[in-house]
Structure formats: C-alpha cells, structure tokens
Amino acid sequence: MSLLTPREILSAGAVIPVMAIHDLDTAVDLAHALVEGGIPTLEITLRTPVGLEAIRRIAKEVPDAIVGAGTVINPEQLQAVADAGAVFAISPGLHPTLAEAAADSSIPLIPGVATPSEVQLALEFGIDTLKLFPAEAVGGKAMLKALYGPYADVRFCPTGGITPATAPDYLALPNVLCVGGSWLTPKTAVQNRDWASITKLAQEAAALKTA
Known part of the structure; x- marks a missing residue:
C-alpha cells in the first residue's frame, strides 16, 4: 500500500477498531x-x-486493510511494526525519544496526548x-472543544471510553477525524468466529460518518 498521510489514514473510516488479538488464527478473518x-x-x-x-x-x-499498530511506546517497537508491514503506528503517549524516531521512520506516528502541553510537544516535532487518550477520562468532547481554540489546525482521533451512542457527538466536532473503539470486536464474537456479527457492527460504525 502506498504511503498514506495520518489524516488520510484516520479519515478512511468513522471508527478505528482497537484490536487486542489473542488467537493468531482469528486475525485474518477478523x-x-x-x-x-x-x-x-x-x-x-x-x-x-x-x-x-x-x-x-x-x-x-488483507490487501484492502490499512493496517496499523497500537501501543507503540518506544523506537524499537516503531521499527518492529514498520518491518512487520504496518503502515502507521499509534502510541498512548509521546516523549521526545519516540518523536525523534518517528521523524526518521518509514511510517507515520499518531501519538496520544491528554493536555495542551503534550499537543505543543507534538507540534514541536511537526x-x-x-x-x-484516554478521551473520556481527560474531558472528552469538552476537552476537544477547548483545544480547538488555540490549536484549530490540529486533528484528533479520540479513543478511550467512547461508545456507539457517544461516537456521533465526537464525530460532529470540527477537529475530529474519527474515533477509536473496542466495541467492534467483541471477545465472544471473535472466539466464536461470528464474522457476520462483526461485519454488521462494522457497517453500523461506518454509517456513523454520514449520520
């Protein structure tokens, strides 16, 4: 897959499923x-x-998937996921060592922030x-509205505590490209290999973009 920008990656769908895969044999079908x-x-x-x-x-x-890695917290992991074929990386936080590694990486990093100071650190590194993250715990929609004033050009994927019921309100904000959520891959459905149910959840999530 050709190199995509972070905004193209996040704009491809209304929701990014946060997937903790326990059984490798389910990964491709999921x-x-x-x-x-x-x-x-x-x-x-x-x-x-x-x-x-x-x-x-x-x-x-799965050639049509835009595959990324989450919970990338150091330069070694960033290199490892790029080597594995990920086209982007997401981290729960940001520190200068990781930001410097991202500048030299073959794939973009989308770091997690929770405060204005962390937004400015990210901006310092371009x-x-x-x-x-964690969106709901750090103020959710109110925090995003507050950040929009001084950082109108910054775009976000809020993740953490978001549900199908609250996602539309987030998606309506001008600085939100998508939301992250774990509800698209229920553990029981994955264990039972109930792919039809997961496809239905995905269809409902995709429809949030136009709701």
Whole structure:
C-alpha cells in the first residue's frame, strides 16, 4: 500500500477498531470481516504476544486493510511494526525519544496526548494529527472543544471510553477525524468466529460518518 498521510489514514473510516488479538488464527478473518463492513483502518495493539505477527499476517493477506499498530511506546517497537508491514503506528503517549524516531521512520506516528502541553510537544516535532487518550477520562468532547481554540489546525482521533451512542457527538466536532473503539470486536464474537456479527457492527460504525 502506498504511503498514506495520518489524516488520510484516520479519515478512511468513522471508527478505528482497537484490536487486542489473542488467537493468531482469528486475525485474518477478523480483519476481512471489518473491511467487508466498511472499516478499513485497523489498529492492532502490541498488548498481546501475537500482536506483531497478527500485523504481519493481515498486512500480507488483507490487501484492502490499512493496517496499523497500537501501543507503540518506544523506537524499537516503531521499527518492529514498520518491518512487520504496518503502515502507521499509534502510541498512548509521546516523549521526545519516540518523536525523534518517528521523524526518521518509514511510517507515520499518531501519538496520544491528554493536555495542551503534550499537543505543543507534538507540534514541536511537526506532528499535527493526534490521538486524544484516554478521551473520556481527560474531558472528552469538552476537552476537544477547548483545544480547538488555540490549536484549530490540529486533528484528533479520540479513543478511550467512547461508545456507539457517544461516537456521533465526537464525530460532529470540527477537529475530529474519527474515533477509536473496542466495541467492534467483541471477545465472544471473535472466539466464536461470528464474522457476520462483526461485519454488521462494522457497517453500523461506518454509517456513523454520514449520520
């Protein structure tokens, strides 16, 4: 897949599913189910032992997916996910060492921020497309509205505590490109390989963009 900008990545769908894959054998089918439902941008977290291999398999076998890595917290992980085929990386936070590594990386980093100072740190390194995390815990929509004043050119993917009921209000904000959520991949549905249910959840999430 050709190199996409962070804003193209986040604008491809209304919701980015935050996916902690425990069973590697479900990874490719799960990705196919989400893409079929209209959710192409996937965040595979490194919170599980098979996360990196899941990225590698999905990148190879699901060509229509925009595969990214989540929970990337240091330069070594950033390099590893790029080597595995991820086309973007998301981190829960930001520090100068990671920002410097991102400047030299072959894939874009979308770092997490929770305060104006962290937004300014990101901007200092030329990063203006961010993840607000943990969104609900740090003020949610009110925080995003407040940040829009001084940082009108910055765009966000709020993640953390967002539900199908609250997502439309976030998506209506001028500085929000999409939201992150874990509700698209219910553990029971994945364990049961109920891909039809996951595709239906993806279709409902994709429809939020035009709601």
